[in-house]
Amino acid sequence: MSEAFVDDLGALLVTGEPGVGKTTLLDAAAARARQRGRLVLRATGVELEADLPFSALHQLLLPLRAGWDDVLEVALGGAEGDMPERAVVAEAVLALLRRAERPVLLVVDDLSWIDRASAAVLEVVAREVAFLGAARLGLGSFFRYGDMPVREIRPLTGEAADRLLRQRFPALPAAERERVLAEAQGNPLALLELPTGPSRRLRELFAPHVRALTEPARWLLLLAALDTTGDRRLVTDAGALGDLERARLLHLDDATGRLVFRHPLIRSTAIDLSTGAERRRAHQRLAELFADQPDRSARHLGEATVWPDESVAARLERSARSVLDRGDTVGAVAALTRAAELTPGPADRSRRRAAAAYVGAHSIGRLPPARQALPVPRGSLQIAVTAAHVLLNGEGDIDTAHRLLAGALADDRTMKDAGRAAVEEALYTLVSVCFFGGRPALWQPLRAALDDDSSEIVRLSHDVLADPARLTPGVLDRLDAALAGLPRETDPAWIIRLGLVAQVTDRQDACHDALERVAQGDGLAVGLNAQMLLARHAYARGRWDEAQRLADDAAARCREHGYVLLALPGRHVQAQVAAARGDDRTALAIAAELLHWATPRGVGLVRTYAWQVRTVVALGRGDFEQAYLHASRISPAGTLASHVPWAVQTQLDLVEAAARAGRTEEAAAHVAAVGTAGTRHVSPRLALLADAAAAVTAPDDRATVLFERALAAPGADRWPFDLARVRLLHGERLRRMRAVTAARAELLQAAETFERLGAEPWSQRAAAELRATAPERPGGSALTPQEGEIARLAAAGLSNKQIGARLFLSPRTVQFHLHHVFAKLGIRSRAALRDALDRP
Known part of the structure; x- marks a missing residue:
């Protein structure tokens, strides 16, 4: 496939499960392209770097640094200035690539984890230059590939997997080989790793390797996993790096000077196997190492801090201003929200939370520009609701929207100045965030915010949607009483909210006419909901x-x-x-x-x-x-x-x-x-x-x-x-x-x-x-209903295992029946079944 792609360069996305060989195919395509005289520019998405604007683009274009113009210098962090629009950045990238001395091939691995800004630019660039990307099957991405050709890389067939295993591990006992084949399910990386480090699940493939490391090597691996940039300054112990290179987990790339993980699963495994205390200590060390990069240092410091700390909160607030100046609204909201969580004083906590809401609302232009001063408008609960709507419906940012609303509803200063209508809207917006988030822990702040003044629709929404599997008769009686009043209800929002609760409990009939009224009304959003x-x-x-x-x-x-x-x-x-x-x-x-x-x-x-x-x-x-x-x-x-x-x-x-x-x-x-x-x-x-x-x-x-x-x-x-x-x-x-x-x-x-x-x-x-169940044929050779069904399924091409799954039989029982079918029909193979069954 790699040869065919390079011979006819265009754009292609390959997908597949982890370890199936996507990176190997990209390597082969890149090597062939270089042989053909192409300039190959590569980047790899990093899960924890997805919130750093243009981090993937910086990695991709670093070999052409000498040719960056003013737009790229600002966008990629090489110079100060107002952040250019992404469309302008895309044009600057295309101009840079056209000036290259050789035709260019862009190769991006792990597209699922590239940052939003880089994804937006690459969507434009990939239409104009040769582009090859890889993404994990089942994971989403900010990169929208549209009509780009997609090729799924599937696991090896049983025969190919067995051949690979015999070639690489000829001395492996037969029983062990069968176990590895069964567990690997055709995944090439699992086939090569399981014999030397067995693990019951692919996601734990590298866990034994990580556990076997020395303490210094595990510490360096964790630092690299949490930092995501591969900065060589992380290496303060050459022996630890040597241990990691011998374990084939991580190495220092001579060409780029960056630390590179052999496989993305190693990064997540290192983090999963660490404790919370170890991660906080690592973030603290990273904050110290990168003290010359204030935004990066502040982010790590925020992750390292447990208890309220004004100095850390202030650094995060300053970082939010800087991030906002670079055009990253979501990053600014996240930094301000974390700053509010770490703020000891209630007044500053409210101010920072309101600022986060204000910036979030600004991201769709509902409020005046919020740049340097980050002002605090009155009615911060309403602003928090507006921002949460934006974050939920535009960005889909569940966690930041939840933090914003939950914090505002728990803040005495915010609530003191809020009217009842604003509180109700905030409560129901939090219901929506929790419902779409799909995690039980999200509901606890809403539960704590409910009081005697909360409306019945908010209470019903909480009582039903938070645990629809365990509804009490009392809750259902309240719901039925509310539904009985729908014919007289005129508030479209109330009808929509009750309609959602009714849907979850199979009471849609009671809402149908009211929803029809809303759908035919003038309100666009409520009409679409209906x-x-x-x-x-x-x-x-x-x-x-x-x-x-x-x-x-x-x-x-x-x-x-x-x-x-x-x-x-x-x-x-x-x-x-x-x-x-x-x-x-x-x-x-x-x-x-x-x-x-x-x-x-x-x-x-x-x-x-x-x-x-x-x-x-x-x-x-x-x-x-x-x-x-x-x-x-x-x-x-x-x-x-x-x-x-x-x-x-x-x-x-x-x-x-x-x-x-x-x-x-x-x-x-x-x-x-x-x-x-x-x-x-x-x-x-x-x-x-x-x-x-x-x-x-x-x-x-x-x-x-x-x-x-x-x-x-x-x-x-x-x-x-x-x-x-x-x-x-x-x-x-x-x-x-x-x-x-x-x-x-x-x-x-x-x-x-x-x-x-x-x-x-x-x-x-x-x-x-x-x-x-059809009546049996006359004569001694008639098939029983069981035999007839097995024969028809076998004639359709199903295996004994598939037939057994359909009929609740073991494969051996299916084979037993087929033996009798062949005898009764006077045939010797499955190939003759279809004709034999069609005979009168």
Whole structure:
């Protein structure tokens, strides 16, 4: 691939899991390009450097430093001056590259971790010059590759992995070789490292190497991991560097003079294996080492400090001014927010928090320019709310928005001057931040800020959204009472907020008319919110064409008006429809887009959208192990996450996937967790899903009772896709119990619903089950229903393992049945199955 790319240079992005060989391919392409006379400029994204503006661009263009013009000198930190616009920087970069003595190839590894400013410039530059980038699969990035060609580097096949292992480790015992092959799953780096340093998980691949280091070597490794720049000043002990180079973890690059990690996993492993005290001590040392770089030193000092310290807070405030002058609004807000946290005095703490809010609000031009003075306007709670809206809906910066709001609501001085309306808006904005953040710890400051004067909608939102898996009857009674008043409600914001809570508890019907009124009204933002909720309702009720139309229109209008975060629930609905209808390419592309945006920003709910879509795609394909892994990302088996609405809505997905993948213990543990949480009483739909999940893991006699109870849930037909899936599961179980007539009745109803919805993968599965219940052929050579189904799946190309997963059989049992099938049909191989089955 590297040769083909260099022979026809353009732009290309390669993706793949860690260790799959992306960097090796980039190395090969770079070497070939140099042989062809190209000037190769390289940079590598660094996770902890993603908040340093133009850090990746500086690394990329450093070999051409002599040719930097005034724009690049200022942008890349070589001179003082007003920070130029990113479009101007992009033009300066292109001009620099055009002046180069040779044609240029830009190579950027780990695009997932380059900073936002560099990403914006490279998006422009990559259209004009030869560009090769690599990004980890499943991680987002600030770099938007648009229509750039993307090539996924997949793990090695079983045969290739075995060949590599035999070549590199010829003396490895057969049993050990099989273990390594099973654990590595075709990952080349794991194949080469596991035999010498075994680890059960790829992410822990380098942990044994780090633990084996001397104390000085581990200390240097931690300093390099936390600093991210690779500055050679970190090396004060040549022996420690020698230890790291011999361990092949880190080395000093002679060409650049920078410390370079052999693999990005080593950096994260070094940090993960350190204690909090060690990290704080390392940050303190880094602050001292780089005292000549005030902003860099202040950032490290802020991380090293635990207790309030005015001197540290003041340094962070000065750094915020400097960062803001360079155009990094988000960095300035983060520095001021941390400064406020470390401020001992309440007056200065309020002032710095208000300044952070003011700067954040300025980032979309809602307030006058805030540069040197960082003034403190009156009504700082309102300003904090404005800034949090910007950070959430524009940047997607969950953590800074949360710190800003939580700090303002806990500040007595701020709250004393705030009116009740401002407090309510701040509380609900914090609800939104917590909901999209998707982490339980985010909810605690909101819980502490609630008081007797808090409105019912704020209280309901907290009580439902913070833990939708464990709702009490009292909370649900309050919700139903609020919904009863919706026909008389005229406040669009109230309707939207209640609509979200209703959606999580399957009470969308009660909100439909009110949401229609809001969607048809004049308010743009509330109208789009209403349309998103209506799209979700239409999908749940089986009106998928309507859901698609609403989501398409709402997502397009969000993009038109710059509502980045608001568009994503609509994209999720689009992906849900595509996944259920078997349009895997569209569904997976949207899921990748959601992860791409949400992962670097920590927007947990949007990541959950992507995992839910991937789960449904895998279930439709019959890839139950993959479906289980995706569903487990939403909520691990045996646990119902307290902060994720989809944890209860995808309970059947996880249990079915686990059971069919042979993970019976995990399936049973999840059923037990659902039972303990008591989700059945929340809504008829959750009763349907909970009973069906329990039936999947139950013995036959108990399963029948549970399936019948599930199907008898009041109003279950309001959720046609869910109901049809439960009928399919019931029919499959009845067929295995040889209750053929009863099985056909359930399967026919399921097939009819799937066909009406256009759920193609599920229609095919129901049809296959129905064929297996067809009357036997006359004559002694007739296949049993079990044999007939196995034969049809084998004829379709499924392996014994895949057939077993679908039919709850072991691969050995499948092979036993196929042996009888071949004998009855008078054939000798799978290749003859299709023709034999088609014979009358």
